Amino acid sequence: MTAKRIGILTSGGDCAGLNAALRAVVHRAIRNYGWKVFGIRDGSLGLMNRPLNYVEFDLKSVGDDMLRLGGTILGTINKGDPFAYPMPDGSKKDRSQDFVDGYKELGIEALVVIGGDGSMRILNELCRKGGIPMVGIPKTIDNDVAQTDYAIGFATALNVAGEAMDRLAPTAASHHRVMILEVMGRDVGHIALNAGIAGGADVVLIPEIPYTLEGIAKKIAEVRDEGRNHALMVVAEGCKTETGESVTTLQSGGQARYGGIGQYLAARLAETVEAETRVTVLGHVQRGGMPAMRDRIIASAFGVYAVDLIAQGKLGRMVAWQHGQVVDVPITDVAGITRAIDPYGTLAQTARGLGIYIGEM
Structure with a gap:
């Protein structure tokens, strides 16, 4: 033709x-x-x-x-x-x-x-x-x-998330805080895992790998024992609670959209971690720009x-x-098929090798 x-x-x-x-x-x-x-x-x-x-x-x-x-x-x-x-x-x-x-x-x-x-x-x-x-x-x-x-679109979104990590790290250190960065990604964790590795995160939570609050708290305690007074977390918006529930917000038109897992985790960790937590939600900032x-x-x-x-x-x-x-x-x-993070793939193994907590497998 x-x-x-x-x-x-x-x-x-x-x-x-x-x-x-x-x-x-x-x-x-x-x-x-x-x-x-x-x-x-x-x-x-x-x-x-x-x-x-x-x-x-x-x-x-x-x-x-x-x-x-x-x-x-x-x-x-x-x-x-x-x-x-x-x-x-x-x-x-x-x-x-x-x-x-x-x-x-x-x-x-x-x-x-x-x-x-x-x-x-x-x-x-x-x-x-x-x-x-x-x-x-x-x-x-x-x-x-x-x-x-x-x-x-992925490379730009990742750059935005990586820059956010670079900006959050010094303020986390200045105030001795646990900084939680919530990124987009829907039901996969490509942005979160890549940004977490590149940005030096201590904890990365993605939809593909389950986690526990105890596991997160243990990692933050390890960071403190190593002599650091702050910690960085990245969480994908599609992550569920530790009991398997989705965290969503209701948008105009009655549609439920992912969002709020960062605030949920901050509230729960406040009960187990002796540190202030702050949450940054990048949202559509990752879509726009040059x-x-x-x-x-x-x-x-x-x-x-x-x-x-x-x-x-x-x-x-x-x-x-x-x-x-x-x-x-x-x-x-391709149509209708989702490409997810391999829990045992190179990036997941790299994160584990760097000491990043990415959940329980």
Whole structure:
């Protein structure tokens, strides 16, 4: 297949590096193949709504400033499954055909989807229904997309968490405190474990490994016995309580989101640890801002490779980063699958080797 008109959209939560990927797709498609590229606004909604909501890119619209921009100039959504779309009266409606009809109306011949595991699953189902040729590009600060070592956005989020650790350490020492840093990551601990190792944490708690309050208290006591008057903890937002309960907050629209495990732990540790505790929740700070250089590079490599896959007729694939290079894998091997921390993998063993308490195994 030789496509002349391709579309591109971003779906799911935003992150740094999305615009670099958009830029790479446009440059490769126009410079090397002479194609037209249409950016679809607000994820799947751009094709579901009438009139269609899109923009045609040219090289002037994707200058080098896009490498430095956080977020996505196309906009994105992380709610509103087209197969069960929430209607104003509270009911759910299957609007998947609206998406398929919008694709046909725009007259594009292939679709590049930049998204996480959930977006890959939903968009793959939509494209299968409409017979739409699709290539995926992985992005998520959580770094939990299967079959790829890195997704766009992770490097920037990790840098933010690492900088927070660097800033918390001296104030922890000054006030003899236990500082708890709560980071994002949903149901995986990639940000927490990497930031904990890089930032010199004493305790790192991640969803993949259970822990006990006694284990945390013992580690803090060991730190004190070694002559240090402060301790650093990193906890992933998706960590449960020691009894297995999720800690969430209710957002607008009635949705429950992870958040609050840091405060929960601070309150519980106050009962067993003779030290003041303070909690810092990074939240969406990890998503925004100027992309790290590594995110810009990975995003650019992904964008170029995705266009080449379309040119080669290799569709239903996702680009991935494995062993230092870009490869492609079947989307069916990715969609809806979560890449978690291996409790016995290199990073977990490194943390244990450094004396970091990461739970009970």
